[in-house]
Amino acid sequence: MVDPDLVQRDFQRRLRSIPPLGMGLSVDVYSPDLFELVNALRERGLQPGYFEVFKATTTALVSVRQAIPDIPLSYHGEGLWITQPDVQASPFFQENVGEIVAQLNRIQSLWLNHECAMKQMAGYSFGTYVPPLYTKLSAEVVADNIATVQGAIDRQCRGAGVMAPLFLLEMPPLTYFSAGTIPIPHFFRLVTELVPCGLVLDIGHLWTVYRYTGACRRISLEQFVREFLDEFPLERVVQIHVAGLACHESAGALKEGEGLPEWIDAHAAPIPSILFTMLEQVLSHPNLSSLRAVALEVDTKPVKTIVNEYAEAVRRFSISVQQTMARGMDVEQSIGLIPCSMSVQGPVCQSDRQQLRDDYARYARIISGQTPMTGLEWEEAAGDTTGVRRYSTSYMPYEILHWGGDLAEMFPQTCRILAERGINLSTFVTFWFRSPRPLTQSYDFFLLKIERFLEFVRELAPDAHVCSEQEGDMLRQAYAQANEVETPVMEMERTR
Numbered sequence: 001m002v003d004p005d006l007v008q009r010d011f012q013r014r015l016r017s018i019p020p021l022g023m024g025l026s027v028d029v030y031s032p033d034l035f036e037l038v039n040a041l042r043e044r045g046l047q048p049g050y051f052e053v054f055k056a057t058t059t060a061l062v063s064v065r066q067a068i069p070d071i072p073l074s075y076h077g078e079g080l081w082i083t084q085p086d087v088q089a090s091p092f093f094q095e096n097v098g099e100i101v102a103q104l105n106r107i108q109s110l111w112l113n114h115e116c117a118m119k120q121m122a123g124y125s126f127g128t129y130v131p132p133l134y135t136k137l138s139a140e141v142v143a144d145n146i147a148t149v150q151g152a153i154d155r156q157c158r159g160a161g162v163m164a165p166l167f168l169l170e171m172p173p174l175t176y177f178s179a180g181t182i183p184i185p186h187f188f189r190l191v192t193e194l195v196p197c198g199l200v201l202d203i204g205h206l207w208t209v210y211r212y213t214g215a216c217r218r219i220s221l222e223q224f225v226r227e228f229l230d231e232f233p234l235e236r237v238v239q240i241h242v243a244g245l246a247c248h249e250s251a252g253a254l255k256e257g258e259g260l261p262e263w264i265d266a267h268a269a270p271i272p273s274i275l276f277t278m279l280e281q282v283l284s285h286p287n288l289s290s291l292r293a294v295a296l297e298v299d300t301k302p303v304k305t306i307v308n309e310y311a312e313a314v315r316r317f318s319i320s321v322q323q324t325m326a327r328g329m330d331v332e333q334s335i336g337l338i339p340c341s342m343s344v345q346g347p348v349c350q351s352d353r354q355q356l357r358d359d360y361a362r363y364a365r366i367i368s369g370q371t372p373m374t375g376l377e378w379e380e381a382a383g384d385t386t387g388v389r390r391y392s393t394s395y396m397p398y399e400i401l402h403w404g405g406d407l408a409e410m411f412p413q414t415c416r417i418l419a420e421r422g423i424n425l426s427t428f429v430t431f432w433f434r435s436p437r438p439l440t441q442s443y444d445f446f447l448l449k450i451e452r453f454l455e456f457v458r459e460l461a462p463d464a465h466v467c468s469e470q471e472g473d474m475l476r477q478a479y480a481q482a483n484e485v486e487t488p489v490m491e492m493e494r495t496r
């Protein structure tokens with residue numbers, strides 16, 4: 001068995017190389033305009049302690065590194081679906097890890113932050129993050145996958161003679177539902193007992209856990225946060241995120257008096273004041289002993305709003321953030337190198353991985369509305385189907401049809417022909433989830449949308465096929481060009 005104490009000491013050894021960064025901003029290199037933002041902050045006498053930047057092309061990341069050499073950068077990864085039991089067997093896994101490690105080094109990031117969530121599972125693809133199954137086996141698989149990624153980072157960095165960035169696992173948001181057999185904080189405790197990763201606690205995500213696990217019907221928010229933090233491995237939290245929350249475009253407006261709003265993670269939206277109240281509660285918890293940084297996640301938000309929110313957050317929290325960081329700085333002690341691996345316990349066996357893969361295949365079919373909720377991990381959700389129904393009948397179809405590229409705008413001619421034939425675009429959603437598909441490339445929702453839509457047209461309206469291929473080619477060319485010059489071709493908002 002893995003000794004959790006040894007794992008904890010390995011974590012502390014790795015943490016030692018991360019200096020306190022204080023308060024910063026988590027951004028996307030394309031949006032907002034980073035240089036405009038830095039200037040606007042400077043005009044207000046503000047300089048972020050760091051920027052956390054989302055995965056982008058290496059050229060774009062390097063140019064950011066060169067343009068603001070005096071501000072530390074950290075890295076928010078994407079595309080390593082570490083929740084998935086078969087991710088290591090994916091033909092793109094090594095390539096993706098290699099690219100991420102190279103980018104970490106190019107921007108001299110001290111950590112790799114990655115959501116404990118996925119956009120692909122068991123051959124089904126989604127546009128935004130879906131939370132993992134909160135089960136014991138799922139936690140073991142996540143830990144095993146993290147150990148593999150951290151091992152790859154360690155090897156590369158040892159060769160280059162630099163300190164290895166630390167893997168940070170972020171608790172993801174809930175988008176209306178949750179599934180599993182163990183409480184969410186317990187899941188993260190299991191992971192951290194197996195692997196020496198750090199954690200990112202996102203305050204808005206925590207609010208969605210309160211909202212969509214039914215806790216909001218039983219206890220106050222304050223009591224929920226207290227109980228959650230007592231069970232969550234808070235001593236592993238290295239970074240805190242705070243971002244906006246909002247009702248989704250696809251959801252109807254909530255009438256007054258109907259309880260808490262149906263907010264979901266929304267980085268473009270303003271940060272509600274309740275999240276700052278929660279942040280206060282988190283910062284004052286005695287177990288928060290490894291904190292190095294607090295970031296407002298502000299990608300896709302207007303520069304003026306960012307500057308105002310950041311100024312207010314600094315005014316209100318910079319002293320308590322400094323005090324919390326200082327609290328943990330003297331805890332660490334000198335210990336020898338403990339290789340990061342699951343070899344003592346052994347990797348998760350093949351039959352367990354297959355079991356979990358089947359669970360995820362069922363998961364994808366349930367949340368896409370193809371099959372009813374069955375299985376232990378869906379027992380609680382089946383008691384109140386509102387959340388899964390909201391996701392499968394409203395959020396998810398919106399994602400396939402409009403998010404990250406609106407089909408009617410992408411394929412105007414083809415959509416006109418389909419409408420003339422009486423083919424409703426909503427049937428594309430059913431087509432999308434009809435069966436699992438082997439991956440043909442690293443995850444890219446925009447390109448995937450083009451590929452699947454062309455198949456859809458070929459099957460349902462073969463005579464519109466030529467037209468759709470032409471429109472598809474134009475889109476791909478424009479997309480490739482836009483990526484080369486690093487400006488987004490279409491509204492490619494991201495949900496982290």
Ligand SMILES: [Fe+2]
Pocket residue numbers: 170202241243297496
């Ligand atoms: Fe976050």
